[in-house]
Amino acid sequence: MNGVRAIFEPQRVVLIGSSKIRERVGMASPQLFKSVVYNMKEFFRGTTYVLDIDQKAGYNRLGKLPEIPELAVILLPPEQSVKQAEKCAKSGVKALVMITGGYKNQQRQKLLKLKEEYSIRILGPNTIMGVINTSNGLNTTFERNVMPKKGSIAVISQSGGVGACLLDWACFYSVGVSKFAFVGDKIDVDDVDLLHYFGNDRKTKVICLYLEGIKKGREFIEEARKIVKKKPILALKGGATQESAKRARSHTASIAGSDIIFDAAFKKAGIIRVENIEELINAAIAFSKQPPMHGDNVVIVSNVGGPAILAADAVARNNLKLATLSEKTKKKIESLYPGVDATNPIDLIADARAERYTKVLELVLGERNVDGVLVINMLKSCFFEPEDAVVIEKVAVKHLNKPVVDVPAGGEDFALVYKVLGNSSIPLYNLPEKAVKALRFLRIYGKILEKH
Amino acid sequence: MNGVRAIFEPQRVVLIGSSKIRERVGMASPQLFKSVVYNMKEFFRGTTYVLDIDQKAGYNRLGKLPEIPELAVILLPPEQSVKQAEKCAKSGVKALVMITGGYKNQQRQKLLKLKEEYSIRILGPNTIMGVINTSNGLNTTFERNVMPKKGSIAVISQSGGVGACLLDWACFYSVGVSKFAFVGDKIDVDDVDLLHYFGNDRKTKVICLYLEGIKKGREFIEEARKIVKKKPILALKGGATQESAKRARSHTASIAGSDIIFDAAFKKAGIIRVENIEELINAAIAFSKQPPMHGDNVVIVSNVGGPAILAADAVARNNLKLATLSEKTKKKIESLYPGVDATNPIDLIADARAERYTKVLELVLGERNVDGVLVINMLKSCFFEPEDAVVIEKVAVKHLNKPVVDVPAGGEDFALVYKVLGNSSIPLYNLPEKAVKALRFLRIYGKILEKH
Numbered sequence: 014m015n016g017v018r019a020i021f022e023p024q025r026v027v028l029i030g031s032s033k034i035r036e037r038v039g040m041a042s043p044q045l046f047k048s049v050v051y052n053m054k055e056f057f058r059g060t061t062y063v064l065d066i067d068q069k070a071g072y073n074r075l076g077k078l079p080e081i082p083e084l085a086v087i088l089l090p091p092e093q094s095v096k097q098a099e100k101c102a103k104s105g106v107k108a109l110v111m112i113t114g115g116y117k118n119q120q121r122q123k124l125l126k127l128k129e130e131y132s133i134r135i136l137g138p139n140t141i142m143g144v145i146n147t148s149n150g151l152n153t154t155f156e157r158n159v160m161p162k163k164g165s166i167a168v169i170s171q172s173g174g175v176g177a178c179l180l181d182w183a184c185f186y187s188v189g190v191s192k193f194a195f196v197g198d199k200i201d202v203d204d205v206d207l208l209h210y211f212g213n214d215r216k217t218k219v220i221c222l223y224l225e226g227i228k229k230g231r232e233f234i235e236e237a238r239k240i241v242k243k244k245p246i247l248a249l250k251g252g253a254t255q256e257s258a259k260r261a262r263s264h265t266a267s268i269a270g271s272d273i274i275f276d277a278a279f280k281k282a283g284i285i286r287v288e289n290i291e292e293l294i295n296a297a298i299a300f301s302k303q304p305p306m307h308g309d310n311v312v313i314v315s316n317v318g319g320p321a322i323l324a325a326d327a328v329a330r331n332n333l334k335l336a337t338l339s340e341k342t343k344k345k346i347e348s349l350y351p352g353v354d355a356t357n358p359i360d361l362i363a364d365a366r367a368e369r370y371t372k373v374l375e376l377v378l379g380e381r382n383v384d385g386v387l388v389i390n391m392l393k394s395c396f397f398e399p400e401d402a403v404v405i406e407k408v409a410v411k412h413l414n415k416p417v418v419d420v421p422a423g424g425e426d427f428a429l430v431y432k433v434l435g436n437s438s439i440p441l442y443n444l445p446e447k448a449v450k451a452l453r454f455l456r457i458y459g460k461i462l463e464k465h
Numbered sequence: 466m467n468g469v470r471a472i473f474e475p476q477r478v479v480l481i482g483s484s485k486i487r488e489r490v491g492m493a494s495p496q497l498f499k500s501v502v503y504n505m506k507e508f509f510r511g512t513t514y515v516l517d518i519d520q521k522a523g524y525n526r527l528g529k530l531p532e533i534p535e536l537a538v539i540l541l542p543p544e545q546s547v548k549q550a551e552k553c554a555k556s557g558v559k560a561l562v563m564i565t566g567g568y569k570n571q572q573r574q575k576l577l578k579l580k581e582e583y584s585i586r587i588l589g590p591n592t593i594m595g596v597i598n599t600s601n602g603l604n605t606t607f608e609r610n611v612m613p614k615k616g617s618i619a620v621i622s623q624s625g626g627v628g629a630c631l632l633d634w635a636c637f638y639s640v641g642v643s644k645f646a647f648v649g650d651k652i653d654v655d656d657v658d659l660l661h662y663f664g665n666d667r668k669t670k671v672i673c674l675y676l677e678g679i680k681k682g683r684e685f686i687e688e689a690r691k692i693v694k695k696k697p698i699l700a701l702k703g704g705a706t707q708e709s710a711k712r713a714r715s716h717t718a719s720i721a722g723s724d725i726i727f728d729a730a731f732k733k734a735g736i737i738r739v740e741n742i743e744e745l746i747n748a749a750i751a752f753s754k755q756p757p758m759h760g761d762n763v764v765i766v767s768n769v770g771g772p773a774i775l776a777a778d779a780v781a782r783n784n785l786k787l788a789t790l791s792e793k794t795k796k797k798i799e800s801l802y803p804g805v806d807a808t809n810p811i812d813l814i815a816d817a818r819a820e821r822y823t824k825v826l827e828l829v830l831g832e833r834n835v836d837g838v839l840v841i842n843m844l845k846s847c848f849f850e851p852e853d854a855v856v857i858e859k860v861a862v863k864h865l866n867k868p869v870v871d872v873p874a875g876g877e878d879f880a881l882v883y884k885v886l887g888n889s890s891i892p893l894y895n896l897p898e899k900a901v902k903a904l905r906f907l908r909i910y911g912k913i914l915e916k917h
Contacts, residue, residue, distance in 0.1 A: 038804060038816055141846050156845050172771025173815075177846035178874040178896075185876020225774065251774040254781035288782075289775065289898040290874075319624025322677065322703040323741065329706035330740075352490060363625075364490055393608050394593050394629035422630040422742075424637020444630075446741040 014083060016134025017202060017210045019107035021146045021192055025060040025082035027075070027106075028053060028153075029097045031089060033067040039115040040141060041090045045155040049088060049112075049143075056150035056160055066093065075100050086143060086153045088112045091120050094138065098124055102131035110144055110153055111137030111197070121200050128201050140197035141173035142180065147190055148216055154180070164189015165218035165301045167211045169204060171196050172251065175223045175290070182294060187435060189301060191216040205232045212240035219300035221293055222248040222284075230278060237282035242465055245300050245458045246284045249293045250275055283461045285454060292450060295442065299451035302440045303416040305459035308384030310336035311452060312377045313358035315389035316365040316397055320422050321358040324387055324445035331453040336383045342376050363394060367401035371408055378412040385416045385452050389445060392426040399429040406437045416455045418448045466535060468586025469654060469662045471559035473598045473644055477512040477534035479527070479558075480505060480605075481549045483541060485519040491567040492593060493542045497607040501540060501564075501595075508602035508612050518545065527552050535559045538595060538605045543568045546590065547575050554583035562596055562605055563589030563649070573652050580653050592649035593625035594632065599642055600668055606632070616641015617670035617753045619663045621656060623648050624703065627675045627742070634746060639887060641753060643668040657684045664692035671752035673745055674700040674736075682730060689734035694917055697752050697910045698736045701745045702727055735913045737906060744902060750892045751903035755868040757911035760836030762788035763904060764829045765810035767841035768817040768849055772874050773810040776839055776897035783905040788835045794828050815846060819853035823860055830864040837868045837904050841897060844878040851881040858889045868907045870900045 014022070030046030053061040062082060064072045066089070072078060075097075085101045087094045087109060094116075098109055111124075116138045124135055136144065143153030147163040161183040168183075168190065170176030176195045183190050191214065194207055204227065211220045220240070227233050237246055252258040253272045279286045287293045311333050315321035328335055335357045346355035350369060353361055359377075361369055370390070377383050388405055390397045402419065409417035419439050421430035427443040434441055442448040466474070482498030505513040514534060516524045518541070524530060527549075537553045539546045539561060546568075550561055563576075568590045576587055588596065595605030599615040613635040620635075620642065622628030628647045635642050643666065646659055656679065663672045672692070679685050689698055704710040705724045731738045739745045763785050767773035780787055787809045798807035802821060805813055811829075813821050822842070829835050840857055842849045854871065861869040870892050873882035879895040886893055894900040 038814055040815070159845065170771075172769070172774070173846050174767075174769025174773075174843055174874075175771035175775065177769070177843060178772055178878075181843075181845050181875030181878050183876075185880070223771065225771070249775075251771055251778065253778045289779070290896050291898070315626075317624070317626025317629070319622075319627035319675065319677070319703055320630055321626075322624075323627065323701075326703065326705045327741070362490055363492070391626060391629060391633075393611065393633050394625050422626075423633030424635075426630075426633050428637070443634075444742050446743070 014107060016108045016132065017206050019083040020110060020134065020136050020144055020202065021151065021210070022149060023059060023082060023084035023151070025062070025080055026053065026057065026084045026086060026151070027062040027064050027078060027082045029064045029066065029085055029087045029089065031067045032065050034090060034093070036090050039090055039113045041088055041113045046088050048155040048157050049086065049153055051157055052152040052154060055158070056152045058150045066097070075104050081105050083107045084110065086110045086112065091116045095120050095123050098127055102127040102133040106133060108134045109136065110140060111135060112140055112143055112153065114139035116198070125200055135201040136194070137197040138200070140195040142176060142195045144195070145190070145193035147192070159184055161190035162187055164191060165216060166190050166221060166297045167192045167214065167217040168221045169194050169196060169207045170223040171225050172223055175251065178290060179294070188294065188298060203228060205229055205236050208233070208236045208240060212236070212243065218244055219297050220244065220246045221297050222246065223251065224248065225251045234278055234282040237284050238465065241283035241461055247287055247293055247296055248279055248284045249287050249290065283465050285457050295447050295451050296454040298440045299416070299418065299455055300458065302438045303418065303455060304414055305462055306385045306416050306452060306455040307414070307459045309334045309456060310382055310384045311387055312336045312338070312383050313387045313389065314361065314370070314373055314377065315358060316361045316363060316395045317389060317391050318360050320389050320391065320420070320445050321360055324389065324449055325358045327446045327449035331449050333449070333453060333456060336380070338377065338380060339382070342380055346373055346376060364396045366396055366398065367404045370401065371404045374405065374408040378408065378415055383415065385455065387418055387420065387445070387448050387452060389420045389422060390430065391422050392429060393423065399433045402430045402433045406434065406439050409439060416452060418442065418451050420445050420448045466559060468560045468584065469658050471535040472562060472586065472588050472596055472654065473603065473662070474601060475511060475534060475536035475603070477514070477532055478505065478509065478536045478538060478603070479514040479516050479530060479534045481516045481518065481537055481539045481541065483519045484517050486542060486545070488542050491542055491565045493540055493565045498540050500607040500609050501538065501605055503609055504604040504606060507610070508604045510602045518549070527556050533557050536562065538562045538564065540564045543572050547572050550576055550579055554579040554585040558585060560586045561588065562592060563587060564592055564595055564605065566591035568650070577652055587653040588646070589649040590652070592647040594628060594647045596647070597642070597645035599644070611636055613642035614639055616643060617668060618642050618673060618749045619644045619666065619669040619671070620673045621646050621648060621659045622675040623677050624675055627703065630742060631746070640746065640750060655680060657681055657688050660688045660692060664688070664695065670696055671749050672696065672698045673749050674698065675703065676700065677703045686730055686734040689736050690917065693735035693913055699739055699745055699748055700731055700736045701739050701742065735917050737909050747894065747899050747903050748906040751868070751870065751907055752910070754890045754892045755870065755907060756866055757914055758837045758868050758904060758908040759866070759911045761786045761908065762834055762836045763839055764788045764790070764835050765839045765841065766813065766822065766825055766829065767810060768813050768815060768847045769841060769843050770812050772841050772843065772872070772897050773812055776841065776901055777810045779898045779901035783901050785901070785905060785908060788832070790829065790832060791834070794832055798825055798828060816848045818848055818850065819856045822853065823856045826857065826860040830860065830867055835867065837907065839870055839872065839900050839904060841872045841874060842882065843874050844881060845875065851885045854882050854885045858886065858891050861891060868904060870894065870903050872897050872900045
């Protein structure tokens with residue numbers, strides 16, 4: 014097992030901390046240590062050893078463990094952390110996740126020397142929340158019970174805060190995650206290593222990056238170019254504007270560089286750039302559930318007029334097109350459902366239920382000129398019931414080469430339909446504009462695949 | 466009491482429907498009628514009469530009511546509706562809310578004649594959900610228990626679907642609403658009448674419009690110009706792109722016109738245009754709680770680095786500026802809290818709690834060069850506790866001329882802080898970019914006030 018793999022797929026893990034030492038800022042504290050222990054015992058399906066360096070008896074040094082683990086998670090102030098890292102390297106531990114921050118340059122150098130001498134791989138220091146793998150339950154975060162549900166979205170975050178926000182969002186809104194990595198100061202394991210690992214990870218369908226700077230630009234681009242042929246990479250770049258770039262430099266000590274250069278690099282690499290956290294999450298959900306879109310033409314099928322018009326506006330604003338339906342299909346829909354005007358966006362009228370949606374979706378998905386479908390089904394002011402929504406997936410799975418997204422617009426309406434379709438292959442969005450953006454990203458990836 | 470006022474502030478209301486007639490599409494049905502009755506009995510604090518035209522005894526005609534109500538809500542198929550409308554007009558009812566749709570031109574003409582002859586005012590037909598007034602509990606919607614909490618946001622929607630979505634959102638996310646009006650086909654009462662009424666309504670601080678077309682353009686602009694001196698008007702226009710405009714024309718039978726003309730009209734009127742439903746809601750929440758912003762300079766005060774950088778990016782993208790703090794203030798902050806770098810965006814570090822936020826917010830709000838403040842307080846990966854958030858309002862109310870918005874970023878973090886600050890004067894957003902957009906709209910209104 015190589016070092017990076019050991020970070021995510023260890024059989025045995027040792028958590029090294031202290032029941033006594035409390036730091037003010039650096040994140041070492043008995044309480045946080047206890048929380049990591051709690052999460053690992055709660056979720057990890059391998060063996061967890063807890064090594065408390067301030068304990069009199071029991072596991073208080075590595076030599077006492079019955080077996081040498083592949084991964085050590087260290088939550089101590091810098092000096093003690095480095096000391097423990099050295100012991101780990103010497104004992105044959107394959108990888109370290111170093112949670113705490115505040116390391117001096119000299120301490121970082123010592124860690125790097127361990128890597129050279131013992132080939133031990135190091136994630137961090139200053140990874141704060143460390144790593145999560147939903148497949149084996151590995152979870153080094155110090156927030157109790159923060160564990161996203163299993164899914165196919167991998168996240169690499171250069172910022173503890175942005176990562177924590179993404180993680181909190183994923184848990185609260187049941188977004189399916191494969192793996193999570195907070196990279197911290199990346200003195201060793203960096204974005205390129207993680208990209209490579211996630212690129213080959215069969216549990217991961219889409220990779221999300223939050224970054225403020227890149228260290229090995231050329232390698233990063235090369236690695237990404239290889240991966241995007243298999244799965245999409247989404248990137249949110251912090252410090253995109255001049256003022257904030259200054260701050261980003263001091264925040265993660267990375268060469269922020271001009272935003273235009275990043276834009277060019279992302280394009281070259283086939284990485285899809287998003288503008289904010291919500292776009293990142295919404296696009297990732299789309300990619301984790303639906304295929305790329307291989308043309309610009311979208312059909313909107315709705316049971317309300319206004320939201321369908323707003324969706325149509327968003328289609329144009331997002332460089333997509335309203336598909337023109339064949340006269341044959343239009344006539345068929347209109348003769349089946351008198352009162353329905355089958356011009357795209359199609360308004361099925363307020364009394365549309367499962368049967369009408371099924372029929373119309375089948376007809377439009379069968380059209381050669383249709384590349385993707387946006388469904389809107391409101392409950393309030395309509396006759397549609399939450400359980401009617403199951404037909405959307407039933408029809409969509411018969412056309413696996415065309416993306417279908419659904420908008421149960423609003424608050425409670427969204428929550429009610431989410432109960433029915435939340436775990437299905439249909440991505441759900443609470444407003445039409447968000448669903449159109451998701452289609453736009455599926456289209457962008459379609460174009461990348463055609464080009465690369 | 467004039468007719469439009471009678472629509473929102475009646476003492477006595479009669480609901481006219483049938484326990485027998487069921488339409489397929491037009492929204493007349495015993496079940497929906499029952500739901501309107503339920504909502505009125507549940508929420509309305511005046512007198513509600515129920516007139517069932519298919520009942521043998523009891524209130525089955527207007528003459529039997531002990532008093533003539535100011536408002537009649539009619540939920541019957543077109544022909545019967547017109548008949549009842551005539552009886553109401555003749556009996557001295559001041560206003561009608563006509564829920565159902567599907568009226569022929571001739572039937573509309575009959576209604577207009579009633580208005581001419583009897584000065585009765587008519588909202589609709591085809592208003593679908595009708596009107597809501599949270600002050601007196603008036604609620605003519607046919608969705609049971611859909612009642613937003615009291616607040617100062619008024620909504621005028623030309624589309625039943627968009628209105629229903631906004632209403633569902635407001636209820637689910639506890640957005641405070643003053644009044645809601647679904648205008649429907651607006652054969653009589655139109656946007657100009659409603660604007661005029663909401664402009665003078667003391668319960669309303671901000672007016673939200675969803676429209677697809679305007680009939681009396683000049684009057685609309687003149688009325689709006691008067692109102693925006695007192696309170697902001699936000700407009701979301703459906704059918705903004707050519708393709709969807711075509712559809713909007715057939716949807717609400719209004720002259721959609723070129724989008725550029727609308728843009729010019731909105732600018733002339735001092736109406737703030739938003740691009741989608743979420744912008745509309747988020748901006749409205751900001752206006753209902755915070756003052757306009759009178760300069761471009763924003764300070765970001767955060768306990769995490771990455772989200773603060775994303776907020777700084779959004780500041781630049783939204784035509785705002787990162788305020789430059791005086792050396793004196795910076796030194797003061799840095800000497801009080803060693804380790805904190807007081808360059809804007811200010812990172813208070815993960816262990817910041819109520820005391821540090823209080824002190825720093827007081828200092829930056831006291832700066833002449835600061836026009837607005839964006840606070841970020843994450844819980845996960847930080848020491849901040851939800852109850853610490855109360856200090857944000859405590860400091861903000863000492864500086865009532867400068868807007869303060871708060872970002873407890875993420876999912877659960879947002880929900881936890883919402884429990885503490887949800888009913889306060891501080892608008893909350895779950896992502897930094899949304900909070901910056903809110904500040905942008907407060908700034909736009911600041912400029913409108915300076916100009917008008």
